[in-house]
Amino acid sequence: MTVIDLDNVAYSYGGAELFSQVSLNLAAGSFHFLTGPSGAGKTTLLKLCYGELLAKGGQVRLFGEDAATMDRDAVAMARRRIGVVHQDCQFLDHLPVTDNIALPLTVSGRENEAADNLPDLLNWVGLQNQATQLPPQLSGGERQRAALARAVIMSPDVIIADEPTGNIDWEMSQRLLTLLIELNRMGKTVLIATHDMNIIRAAKTQVATRVLRLKDRRLMQAGVEL
Amino acid sequence: MKFDITRLFDLVAGDPQADRAVPPTGFTARLTLFTAGAMAFLAVFALALSLATGRLADRWSAELARTSTLRISAPADQADAQLLAAVEVLQTTPGVAQARPLTADEQRKLLEPWFGPELPIEDLPIPQLIEIIEEGDGYDATGLRARLQAEVPGAVLDDHTRWREPLVAAANRLRSLGWLALVLIAASTAAMITLAAQAALAANAQVIRVMRLVGARDIYIARAFVRRFTLRALSGAAIGTVAGVLAILLLPSADVAGGFLTGLGFQGAHWFWPLAIPPLAAAVAFFATRAAALKTLREQS
Structure with a gap:
């Protein structure tokens, strides 16, 4: 079953084409890497996948619905099924880590579930000692793990991560990758945009992945160098 | 909505x-x-x-609509007669509750802002004023004017409409x-x-x-x-x-x-x-x- 489908999609900024003829089919439970040089449009492609941007050409379907015809509430509902981890994480800096992680439940009116889920989740990402800290007090790796915990607290169908290992050391990258692989084994669809070839190689030894490369305005299957 | x-x-x-x-x-x-x-x-x-x-x-x-003034300007020898006639006409007019001639003191007070307190009002040809207070739906001003014209030639009825x-x-x-x-x-x-x-x-x-x-x-x-x-x-x-x-x-x-x-x-x-x-x-x-x-x-x- 397809969860996110991009069909012949194009995007441009101010008339300058970023990419076109991009087709991507994310099947439920699949694990994808998206690579490519800086400025190729990886982040834009991810934003199309969770409805933050609308394609300038082609069609994007989120859980079977055409993103171009979805109203704003429908897009919000779709985002509750997609956990997003940004490179810069994006937290509410005035709220403690627990409240930030529980935010998806809060905005969905399911804050009562937070008490049941949070302790396990904090243990899973290893942040049980940082629960009451504010986001600016966390290290880069802790912020990435907190962002991952927030992305998965709603048990979404899809996890999208944009350069999740960009600001952290190799050991922490490995730990984050392990968490993402665990999620994939639980049936979640994972899409990761990264420059980090070592992470891709490490993942390929543990899980069946598909690696895509966005280059020269086109999306293609990555070469054998991986 | x-x-x-x-x-x-x-x-x-x-x-x-x-x-x-x-x-x-x-x-x-x-x-x-x-x-x-x-x-x-x-x-x-x-x-x-x-x-x-x-x-x-x-x-x-409300206040001004309920009151009006009758002014009688008559030669000195006819003033009292016209005043009596006017009061009689007013007392027999439906809608008039009270018709009261103003006293010399009251008239002096009205003129005091312009002429001061020592005005010898008795020696001056000042018109006599009658305060009329209405009742019910008031009187018929047109009918009253016609009667006054016939019986009190020096009377002028002011029902305050002009400045009210x-x-x-x-x-x-x-x-x-x-x-x-x-x-x-x-x-x-x-x-x-x-x-x-x-x-x-x-x-x-x-x-x-x-x-x-x-x-x-x-x-x-x-x-x-x-x-x-x-x-x-x-x-x-x-x-x-x-x-x-x-x-x-x-x-x-x-x-x-x-x-x-x-x-x-x-x-x-x-x-x-x-x-x-x-x-x-x-x-x-x-x-x-x-x-x-x-x-x-x-x-x-």
């Missing part, structure tokens, strides 16, 4: 979680409080002006201006709160981005801002209203010499009217912030 009042109360009661998600912004909070307070203070005076001028218009209209109407029109215009001032105050409050809400939304762009990322609907995000601004406007307006009412209370009390200005204030049940100002300010803030928030959220995407 169908409006459900319970939704308004839900919204004001709010979602503490949504409220917590938006950090407090001191500048917009102070601006909203000050604006609502100042506007409520002015609204109390505009309301007092409207109600006072309304009372004035009603009083002038402009006075009442002026008072009514003042009352309208008072209401217009209230509308303008409400519009200015809405404009100021809209600007403050837009500033708060702009200052919280990152918060909004994060909330959107995790699946918050626009109405959820707007609710945090709407609730906050509604409550700020409510409390600011309450303070402004109390201050305005105290200021009205401290005005000198109405007296004959003070006239219109010292009559500015509330009387009887009108004292309850200012109680409506804080909830109205809150309603203005509610709709202004909601419109601003939803518009800004649409534009930010």
Whole structure:
């Protein structure tokens, strides 16, 4: 079953084409890497996948619905099924880590579930000692793990991560990758945009992945160098 | 658009979680409080002006409509006879409750502002005045004039219409201006709160981005801002209203010499009217912030 489908999609900024003829089919439970040089449009492609941007050409379907015809509430509902981890994480800096992680439940009116889920989740990402800290007090790796915990607290169908290992050391990258692989084994669809070839190689030894490369305005299957 | 009042109360009661998600912004909070307070203070005076001028218009209209004056200008040897004839005519006129000739002292007092207190009124050919007080639906002015013309040739009936109407029109215009001032105050409050809400939304762009990322609907995000601004406007307006009412209370009390200005204030049940100002300010803030928030959220995407 397809969860996110991009069909012949194009995007441009101010008339300058970023990419076109991009087709991507994310099947439920699949694990994808998206690579490519800086400025190729990886982040834009991810934003199309969770409805933050609308394609300038082609069609994007989120859980079977055409993103171009979805109203704003429908897009919000779709985002509750997609956990997003940004490179810069994006937290509410005035709220403690627990409240930030529980935010998806809060905005969905399911804050009562937070008490049941949070302790396990904090243990899973290893942040049980940082629960009451504010986001600016966390290290880069802790912020990435907190962002991952927030992305998965709603048990979404899809996890999208944009350069999740960009600001952290190799050991922490490995730990984050392990968490993402665990999620994939639980049936979640994972899409990761990264420059980090070592992470891709490490993942390929543990899980069946598909690696895509966005280059020269086109999306293609990555070469054998991986 | 169908409006459900319970939704308004839900919204004001709010979602503490949504409220917590938006950090407090001191500048917009102070601006909203000050604006609502100042506007409520002015609204109390505009309301007092409207109600006072309304009372004035009603009083002038009623008092002057119930009285009229008969002026008799006759040669000295006929003055008494014409006065008697006029009083007789008036006493037999349906709708006239009382017809009373003014005494020499009363006539002197009327002329005192122009001629001073020592005017020898008995030696001057001054017309005799008769004060007429009406009853029921009043008298038939045309019929009375015809009778007076036949029986009292020196009599001129003045039913005050000529100068009553402009006075009442002026008072009514003042009352309208008072209401217009209230509308303008409400519009200015809405404009100021809209600007403050837009500033708060702009200052919280990152918060909004994060909330959107995790699946918050626009109405959820707007609710945090709407609730906050509604409550700020409510409390600011309450303070402004109390201050305005105290200021009205401290005005000198109405007296004959003070006239219109010292009559500015509330009387009887009108004292309850200012109680409506804080909830109205809150309603203005509610709709202004909601419109601003939803518009800004649409534009930010």
